[in-house]
Amino acid sequence: MTNPSPWWTPHVHADRRPRLMLRNGIAAALRDWFSRRDFVEVEAAALQVSPGNETHLSAFASEVIGPDGSRQPLYLHTSPEFACKKLLAAGEQRIFSFGPVYRNRERGPLHHPEFTMLEWYRVGETYESLMLDCAAMLALAAERAGAKRFSFRNRDCDPFAEPERLTVADAFTRYAGIDLLSTVADDGGTDREALYAALTKAGLRTAPDDSWADLFSRVMVEKVEPFFGQGLATILCEYPVAEAALARPSARDPRVAERFELYCCGVELANGFGELTDAAEQRRRFTLEMDEKQRIYGERYPLDEDFLAALAIMPQASGIALGFDRLVMLATGSQKIEDVIWTPVAGS
Template structure:
């Protein structure tokens, strides 16, 4: 006997259950817009159609095509982030920009994932990631206040958003939660040593497959040993990522093995990803090509490079930028348990056999 399917989101009683979360979403968005306006940010809009959806190995895009009046077609993609367009605007002369952008990621569905979601991105020209960390602390508290709460919560975990986030380096996190010396597997210039990390991972009692790359092992330790502990008493800023795990971030002037990248966590949930932006087009091209070679190895496909973006990068000033999963922030502030509860009109799951 086939189990009955869940009622559609537009069913009145389902919508009535979701409506408090949706109204909280609107209040939070309005408050964050007020914050950025008070900080002299310009709100911008970016196109979803791009010649490249982004060049990170493990992100999957939706493909389409543009057909001209003559019938000729060109491949396009729905963007996985508004980042390329935003950086072109910085090259054009904008100094502080923010946007709430619908973005699209394939192969993603779950309590925290949806194929179409809203990314809040903002950029500060001439400022460091320290300014972005300060923004994050204010946004967490603002979101909770607008939701009528004094905490952020997810699956039994709750934090006080008025507390300043803990700052934790990847090296310290690997040592604290896995007993692994991460930096020992990096050369002075940031090149990775797969054999050394594999030995450390085995010693920590974790599995190592023959075909695991250094990046595979890094991600396994991060997901299994570290992320479950992040943002549990207060939010966590996880910073100083190895250069090999920061394709769009510049190297740290204090340690060339790591990059100016941080991620924000609350209640074990990743909320945001920030970079001290890389502005060297040759280095960016090299990193993109390496990412696409890895994508071809793992998934058998690669995405084109946005040559227009690489040209613009040469004119882009020093800046810091961050992408925050707006829907996830609303979830934690409002107490929602699934991302569909905070989306006004979720994408319906296809029925089996249809």
């Protein structure tokens, strides 16, 4: 079997170019959408002290070498989030960032080590406003690409219809028969043994060393996520606090947080929050996340002390990150992310 032709081979590029031109058109339409709503586009530096402090995010490490030969470890950011929140602390009200981010250990039809993230923030507005934004962007991307429906792997979705809203607890009940919130305490603490018993009863595989987070993820991947975004887009909201390290607790129920994800055709497109602004609580959550990362991967990333200091004066806001390449994939009917990236990273 021969290796596939490189993307720069003229006949391969000629085949890819229509999708890439649609990508440009969708990007232009989204920028115009933000401009008409008084958002300011910002450019976040890719090199950061910390790449983020979530357990399963893996970064590319680098360093700055000074004129005197001194060395400072830095990372390519996995998201512009920390930089954007510092800008909110500085006084910006509505901002968006549209550019490359970098994640290690990720490659496949829906993953690429360098990809384009669209991230935006609204000061003084609820995370429900971001849900409305998402619905508008699905329709805008479809309109610009001339698509009546989105499709991926034999699933399709109407990008012009209002998305279904579903809480994580309701999804666990509907698709797995599990009462998730019975395993979460009012302070956000989790009961691993109760969730372990619920999975066993539901016939899902378990392991003796599974944590509550491991069990939660298994239900999500095997029983819940496959049903999302079929026919209609799905907005999955109210994640348990333990699964929302950067989101504030819900005023309605302290066991859950103001976090939602957007799905189309079974593909996760966006992750939004009512932003946590309690610096002490954020430090505590980051520390727990890095402890778990140390347990699983044998490594941890530093905390961005500058970010935590800025968080103490950051106003109430909502923010969201959307995988732009995935949105283009769905709008153009592509089956792998590299089909809509101008210059894919070499590798298998």
